[in-house]
Amino acid sequence: MKFCSNCGHAVSRRIPPDDNRERDVCDNCGAIHYENPRNVVGTVPVLEDKVLLCKRAIEPRYGYWTLPAGFMELGETTTQGAARETLEESGAHVEVGELFTVLNVPHVHQVHLFYLAKMLAPDFAPSEESLEVKLVAEAGIPWQELAFPTIHHTLKLFFQDRAEGRLGDGRPRVHQLDINRPMRLAAPAANLDGAASPSSASAPAYGA
Amino acid sequence: MKFCSNCGHAVSRRIPPDDNRERDVCDNCGAIHYENPRNVVGTVPVLEDKVLLCKRAIEPRYGYWTLPAGFMELGETTTQGAARETLEESGAHVEVGELFTVLNVPHVHQVHLFYLAKMLAPDFAPSEESLEVKLVAEAGIPWQELAFPTIHHTLKLFFQDRAEGRLGDGRPRVHQLDINRPMRLAAPAANLDGAASPSSASAPAYGA
Numbered sequence: 572m573k574f575c576s577n578c579g580h581a582v583s584r585r586i587p588p589d590d591n592r593e594r595d596v597c598d599n600c601g602a603i604h605y606e607n608p609r610n611v612v613g614t615v616p617v618l619e620d621k622v623l624l625c626k627r628a629i630e631p632r633y634g635y636w637t638l639p640a641g642f643m644e645l646g647e648t649t650t651q652g653a654a655r656e657t658l659e660e661s662g663a664h665v666e667v668g669e670l671f672t673v674l675n676v677p678h679v680h681q682v683h684l685f686y687l688a689k690m691l692a693p694d695f696a697p698s699e700e701s702l703e704v705k706l707v708a709e710a711g712i713p714w715q716e717l718a719f720p721t722i723h724h725t726l727k728l729f730f731q732d733r734a735e736g737r738l739g740d741g742r743p744r745v746h747q748l749d750i751n752r753p754m755r756l757a758a759p760a761a762n763l764d765g766a767a768s769p770s771s772a773s774a775p776a777y778g779a
Numbered sequence: 780m781k782f783c784s785n786c787g788h789a790v791s792r793r794i795p796p797d798d799n800r801e802r803d804v805c806d807n808c809g810a811i812h813y814e815n816p817r818n819v820v821g822t823v824p825v826l827e828d829k830v831l832l833c834k835r836a837i838e839p840r841y842g843y844w845t846l847p848a849g850f851m852e853l854g855e856t857t858t859q860g861a862a863r864e865t866l867e868e869s870g871a872h873v874e875v876g877e878l879f880t881v882l883n884v885p886h887v888h889q890v891h892l893f894y895l896a897k898m899l900a901p902d903f904a905p906s907e908e909s910l911e912v913k914l915v916a917e918a919g920i921p922w923q924e925l926a927f928p929t930i931h932h933t934l935k936l937f938f939q940d941r942a943e944g945r946l947g948d949g950r951p952r953v954h955q956l957d958i959n960r961p962m963r964l965a966a967p968a969a970n971l972d973g974a975a976s977p978s979s980a981s982a983p984a985y986g987a
Contacts, residue, residue, distance in 0.1 A: 572784040572785075573784065573785060573786070573787070574782055574783065574784050574785070574786065574787035575782065575784070576780040576781065576782050576783070576784045576790075576803075576812070577780075577781060577782070578781070578782065579781070579782035579787045579788075579789070580787075581787070582784075589837075589907065591867075592852065595784075604784070605850070606853055607817045607818065607850055607851055607852065607853065608818060608851050608852075608853060608855075609815045610815065610816060610818065610890060629797075642813070642815055643815055643816050643890075644800065644815065644816075645814055645815065645816060645888045646885055646886075646888065647816075647885055648883035648885050648957045649881065649883055649890060649955075650883075650955075650957075651885075659799075670881060670953055670955055673857065673878060673892075675856035675857055675858075677854055677855055677856050677859075678854075680853050680854065682818060682851075682857060684881075699797065745878055745953045747857075747858075747878055749856045749858075
């Protein structure tokens, strides 16, 4: 931030009174401009034994596979945001269920929250955000072509929990993980451990 | 937002290309300014049969009791933020445990996340943010003088789950609630059902 969004004057970087860290402060109107992490909300859309994946039609990670997810918007709840993103990216109407993963990605200032979701019908379609949308059984997951580590972890945990019978009891365990890897984009078909984080901390980086 | 934080020119409110909702867009440099909900992260600090409460020394809700919590900062994880806020507001060092509540407060564009936390010692103290800090047993909770609905819900669920033996098995249930009440401040000692939501959607409203 270089200019005050309230009055247009230049801001300076300093610690405001009664605070303990540097903020962008306007010396003209006194406005203090806080910046905070953003939530990415999404779902694991399930139909019978399959999950719904989307092939990204936008950068970053164009052409890689993802679960439907995106930035939470003002005025909505986490579950509303997860359902909205699912519809926008995959065309699927879902019933959002339990929270499943909470994944901190502090180097890009994001928290990813994925919910289990029941597909209400086998209806889905490509969109402006997705080149292709498909239902995939565990054996068909393109592990080497997933867009982000949070997608990899969420899918892996989903199939693990399902194999252990943990998803059916109405009380799935919420998994929390911190992903501290530096930003690095994997080459196509790279080893999964080298899979990418979002390429930038700015809002459009994940693909709202 | 009135002015572009990147170049200082006036912004206009419109739907950018490839988007579906209005944003503040700069017609000079092209910057799109996204706004997203903020996370408030906190803990239920536990020592033996008591929890640690703080009496707020800042507005909103000056003089009301709260669990230690505040806005998540850039570069930290939800648990790091919860531990930091706990230390800042109460002077207590805690070991942050399982996620316990996820509370959407969409009318103030916030998500509150509370973690169970073990106090590492019976050490705590008032701070710039807290007039008083004390360990309280269930019978001593000042239900009529709690600062926010999210504090009320989190404490109520904590004591319910504890009574039902749900906290000791290493797999507490995560509770998710949406608080859709309009903003309204309760008079002191008002009925609990009328307890207040944060009084403003701006960042300093909760008390960073």
